[in-house]
Structures are given as structure tokens and as C-alpha cells.
Amino acid sequence: MRNTAPKDAAELEAIETREWMESLDYVLQSGGPARVNKLLLDLTNHARQRGIKLPFSANTLYINTIPVEEQPPFPGSREIERRIKSMVRWNALAMVVKANKAEEGIGGHISTYASAATLYEVGFNHFFKGKGDNHDGDIIYFQGHAAPGIYARAFVEGRLSPELLENFRRELKPGGGLSSYPHPWLMPDFWEFPTVSMGLGPICSIYQARFMRYLEDRGLKKRSNSKVWAFVGDGETDEPETLGAITLASREKLDNLIFVINCNLQRLDGPVRGNGQIIQELEAIFRGAGWNVIKVIWGSEWDALLEKDHDGLLVKRMGEVVDGEYQKYAVESGAYVRQHFWGASPRLLEMVQHLSDEELKKLTLGGHDPIKVYAAYKAAVEHTGQPTVILARTIKGYGIGEAGEGKNITHQQKKLNEDELRAFRSRFGIPIGDEEVSKAPFYRPSDNSPERTYLLERRKQLGGFVPTRTVQVEPIKGESLPELFAEFQKGSEGRKASTTMAFVRMLAKMLRDKEIGELVVPIVPDEARTFGMESLFRQVGIYSHAGQLYEPVDMDTLLYYKEAKEGQILEEGINEAGSISSFIAAGSAYATHGINTIPFFIYYSMFGMQRVGDLVWAAADTRTRGFLLGGTAGRTTLAGEGLQHQDGHSHLLSLAVPTLISYDPAYAYEIAVIIEEGIKRMYRDGESIFYYLTLMNENYEMPPMPDGSREGILRGMYRLRPAAKKTKLRAQLLGSGAILNEAVRAQQMLEAYGVAADVWSVTSYQELYRDGHAVERWNRLHPNEKPRVPYVTECLGSTEGVIVAASDYVKVLPDSIDRWMPRRLTSLGTDGFGRSEGRTALRDFFEVDAKFITAATLSALLQDGKVDAATVQKAIVDLGINPDKPNPAIS
């Protein structure tokens, strides 16, 4: 009972607030944190029901998420680990400095690893699992620009020779070198995942984690504790791919996934968020998306200061300073920090009175403190039900001092002068003498040194070295394949079908196959119905970790939307980037998990190569195997859809991907031959290639497979229909994909003009192009040997007449093999923007239909002097061609 009445409303409020606080303290004491949580939640809801609009913030304070009291003891020897880390730091730096001494401009990065060293070392010594005995191994995406540090550690471990380090970024030196960044293609025993194109590592890691669950749920792999770690730059989070799929991870409760974002507050040009706080921004994004967020901002030295912060002044100050200013503290003196950070209030200044300027400057950040990093990693690996992101604050170029620590130029820093090298050496206590230091020699402690003994023991306990790429997979036998695909050689016997339908039937059969059935992974980005694949929903189910918690609206139909925990289809929604990330995970599972999964990713071809081309490139680097299927190929085949949908150039883009083999097939048997061969080459013979096939939705009769055409189908062309009878005027018509039937029709039309034409099916200009160049190169380098003959020349060399090629793709494809043709080539193709129209109108517009092929053939004969101009002119009129129509290539 108060004996004096409150003086005013403000005082009343203060008393009221205090009473509420005291009540809360009481509840905390008597009921614990869980009870406080519940109470606050109930109160919040109560307030909302009364119409109170509560402010929303997804942020917590700008301090470490894990309070000191909850920090686990550090289990290792801090001293030895510090020394190991120092050696790795030195070698990483020396590698870059040396490479640039040896060859000016060769590049490399010092500052990324310098900021991330503790984040990696704690992982290497305590968390990252290798694939040794009793371990499935973790899946680790190393930040691309930190590669020197990862090499340096492998060197200290004794896995990489000094010669290899010497040849960092000079891979073509005798004996080999080290690739600039993680590239499994270039270092197939070392790197597992390419990460250097920013954003691709993070999105691939999410789908990788989900694919691990998929394998477990389908019974293809035992459930394990393996984690997927993705090390990401804070600047890298600006790539849409980095954050674009994070809700999938929380939705699927991927507690096997850990992002470690190295928040050094800088990217290449300058600060990531000079005027804001990247850590707080990312915290809000990830918390909002349902992730477990662990902030590791302040090192242990700050604990005592924070403990003294009874009125929250320090925490408030921490939260209001922007990143640009924090970066400035990293390059400035202790006196500057005292004045500008602590000087914000006399109370703050008082808190650090006992510290010298030097001590103030040395207060470590969380990402450089093994104790804090260990606590975060431990909490992350033990967390269940959600993915975890660790936001670790560091300084870019940490330890390189005057040479660039914290400076805007630091990302590009590649050289250190003698003084700077000496300073770094001394700071990290590397036993290298003053006379030698300018040469930046590598330093590896002796085999029986405490550091080596410790580090090797740690790796042994954790299952072996990482990164290591190994391939241990049982090849498939493929004995049932010839029979499986045999029916497609017969043709459709009068019935009309599209190549997409034919493919879907093949897929359904493969899914039922005894040997490969369970390995097939169909992947669709919300396009299954477009491609007539809905029958598979029911046949094998759509994968869903949660099963199906509702009754689908179409339950009473035969082809209902069936989701199941053991479902086989990966239905990724409208997400080509995610789908191809799944494709990469499934197509490289032979190495990651020792399982030969065979992905078939079917999608709109326009939203493939050009939309997610960089991921296709990364798929190749990853040595991915599998099939990409571009639906409704060709600029004129997909009627109605128009400019953004009609694909006339994906084959041009796919041509550039070295391990991707592309086909534009026209008939079911061609597809059957290609897929059967592909499965054998990739999964029986272990070739690291993948396939791109375009499929169509145009229905026509599928002819039977001509005898002896198998090799030609695979190599790129074969004679489909020889001319009925040979006349004086001769022509060779090359057709592919959707336009092959136009060439067949032109063959008949040309008979009326006395021209006997052979029709060839060109299944792959890309294969013909690669073969032509390979042969040409061989001949160039072997002048004394009998020259080899390109396959195109072999096919057309002994033929007669003009050569006309027509496809539903850009003309540069046939043009690319022109030089190996025995005679000049006329090419028709679909350069230009598509239109919404019907097929007939489109083929007329793009000048690729039978009448244009006929006219082009006659025109070529005119140039050869075989017919006169009047004949061609008459044909143009007779065929109804408007010679003054707009040029489709530029209209």
C-alpha cells in the first residue's frame, strides 16, 4: 500500500511498468523461460484480440544469440589449434603472394580466407565429417574465394605437395597445379562442389540437403547424421539464388542443413551495407523464413563488458552503429574507437576506462573466437526441426594489417611487401627467419610435431580428410535396357503421337524396370501436365516428406495428385533454379552418396539453358550425370505461346557446355536409342557426361527405325529416306526435330520439279560439330598420318546435288558444320523472335516449311547452273511464297 499518491501520470506509468517487470521476474523464477514464453505469447494474442496493433520485428538485439552461460566448454587444445590455424593462414597467404610473384596478374584471394580462418578451423578440428569408417560424411560447400585456405590446410595435413601449392592458379605446369576455385572437373579427387559463381553454392546446398532426405525417405540410403554445410559470403547473399530457396529448407525442416555466413561486412568494391547492418537484415530474413538463426558477433573479451551493461546502453550502442562505421573501427586506432564508439556516452566511456587503446583495439569479434564459433556449430548440429544459419562477424583481411585489413581494396589484394610479410609472420608466430621471409616460403611442421599429430588425430576421429571426392558406386548392368526400349523401334503403326508422349511412356517403363526403376528421379517445375506426365503422379507419387495430410480434390480420378513420403517425383513448383539444383544433387549422388540415381529433369526449354545456364555450367563442373529434357522444342512447334516461350536457340547455348551432349530428335526410336545409350555410358561405363534432348508436342506417326541407323542417330545424322528414283537433278535435305517432316514433304514436292532428294535426319548438330573439329585438329597435328574424315563428310561425301538444311533452331547450327560438307550449304532456321500463332503460319513466317525448303533447293540448283531463274521464279509463285515478306530474323 502506497502512503503517498502518485504525483502525475508519468510516475504512475513508471510504477506500473515496474510492477509488470517484477511480475515477469517472478514468473521466470517460479515457472522458468518456457512459462515466460507462453505467458508473453498469450498476452500478445490477448492484446491483438483487443485490437492493439503490435509492432513487428524479426530481429533480436545486436549481440550473440548464445549467452555466455549456455556456452559449452571448448573440447580441444586452444593453443595447438591456434598454431595450426596460424600455419594455414601463412601458407594460404604465401600461396597467393608467390603465385603473383611468379606471374604478374595471376590473381588469387588473401582476404576472404583471412577473415574465415577460424570458421573453417573449428569445423576441421571438431565438426566436418569425412567419409571414413562409420561415417557417411558431411557435404561441405566451401566458399570459392577461400580456396587458398583450404589448399593450405590440405598441405599442412600432408595431402598436397609444395610443388602443387607452388603452382596455385597455374594448372598447366608440368606436374599440375591447383585450380583457382573449387572445380570438381579440374580436381576430381579433391573438390566435390563448385561454388565460385556466387549464389550457386547456397541454392545447391539447400536442394542437396533435401535430396539427402529424399534418398532416406525412399529407403535408398540409411538415415544419418550427416550435415550439409554451406559457407557463404555476406556479399554473396545479394544473389537471388542465395536467398531464393530458403523457405524450402524450413518448410522441409531440413535440420541437416547449416549455412555459415561470413559477415565481414565487405564485398569486392566496398561495404555490403555501409548504411545498415547486414547481420540484422539477414537475421530478419532467415527468422522470417523459419530458420534457426545464431548470431556470433562478439568475441569472449566482450562478455565481461556486456555483463556490466546493466542499463542496456552498450547493447543499444552496438545496435545503432552502421556497418560502414564498424568497418572503420577495424582500420582505425584504439583511440579512434574509444572516441567514436565508446564516446557516445560518458557511461560507456567509463565501462572501458580500465582498457588501454591497444586493448580496446584488440577486442575480438565473434567469428574470430573459436569458443564462440564452437558454441554456435555445436548448437547448429544439435538443433532439430529447422535449418540453421550462423551469422558470424569477422574482419576482411584479418591479420594482414597495413596491407589491407578491413580496407576497401582488400578483396583484390594479392601482394605483400617484405615488411608486411614480416609483420604477418611475427603476428602469427611462424618460424621463418627474416632473411627468408621475403620469399614467402611454405611452412609445414615436421611429421611428429604436436601440431601434425593433433590435426591428423582429429581428422581420423572425424572420419578422414575433407574435402575429398571419391567415387564408389556399383555400376548398373543395364541388361534389361534393350528390351525396355525395343518397342519404340517398331514405330507407332499408324497412330499419331508426339515425341513428348513417347518419352513419357519410356519414363513410365523405366520407372517399372527391375534394375533402374528405383534409381530414376523425375524432376518437374510445375509442368507435369504440360508434358502429359500426370499419369506418373499416381504411378510413383510425388515426394513429400510429410506425406499427404489432405484428401486431394481429384481423389476420385484415376490420376489424382498423390503426394507420399516415398514418392519418387520431385515436383519443385515454378522453380527452374531449384529443379536444376535437385538435378545436380541427383546426378552427382554417384559420388556424394555412392548411389546411381538417374535424374530426368523435364521443363520448358525456353526456361532452361538461358534462364539457369550458369547452373547448367555448374552441373557440368560437378560431373553431373542425367538427362535434361526441354519440352516443346523449336520456335514454330509450340503454337500460340509466342515470343517468350518459343525456343529456337537452346541448342546454341547447350553447344557450349563441354560435357553436355545435345540432341534435337524427331522420332520415338531416336529418343529410345539416345536414352538407352546415355544410361549405359553414364551409369554402366561411368562417363561424366549428361544429355539434353528437346521434345515436341506435335502429333504425327512415328515411323519404324530404319535398319543400320543406330550409329548415325548417336553420331548426329543418318539417311532417313533415300530418293525414290534418281533423276538428273539431285539434292540432299537435312532436317531435324520438328522440321524433319517438312523436309520429308519437301522431298515429295521436289519430285514435281524433277529433283530427286535424299532426306537425312540430323539428330545433333552439336555432335557433328564436335566430331568435325576433333578430326580437323587430329589431322592438323598428325601431318604424316592418313587424314581422318569428319563424320559429316563421311555421310555426304559420296552424295550428289545441292545441300539444304532446315531446323526449328537458329541457322548457325547447320552453318557450324558447313566447312566439312562436300558442297556449299543452304541453311534455313528460326532466327528471330517467336510469335503467337499456329504452326503452319509460324513455319511460313520463319521460312522453314516444306515450300520454303523446296524453293531453297531450287534456288541452290540455280546457283549451280542446274536450273534456270524462270523455273525458280515460277516455283516461288506456284508455292505461294511472298518474296517481299518481312525478314523474320529481324522483325
Ligand SMILES: Cc1ncc(C[n+]2csc(CCOP(=O)(O)OP(=O)(O)O)c2C)c(N)n1
Ligand atoms: C555470380 C558472381 N558474380 C560476381 C563474382 C565476382 N566476385 C567474386 S568474390 C566477390 C565479392 C565477394 O564478397 P563476399 O560474398 O562478401 O565474400 P568475402 O570475400 O567478403 O568473404 C565478387 C563480386 C562472382 N564470383 N560470381
Ligand SMILES: [Mg+2]
Ligand atoms: Mg564479405
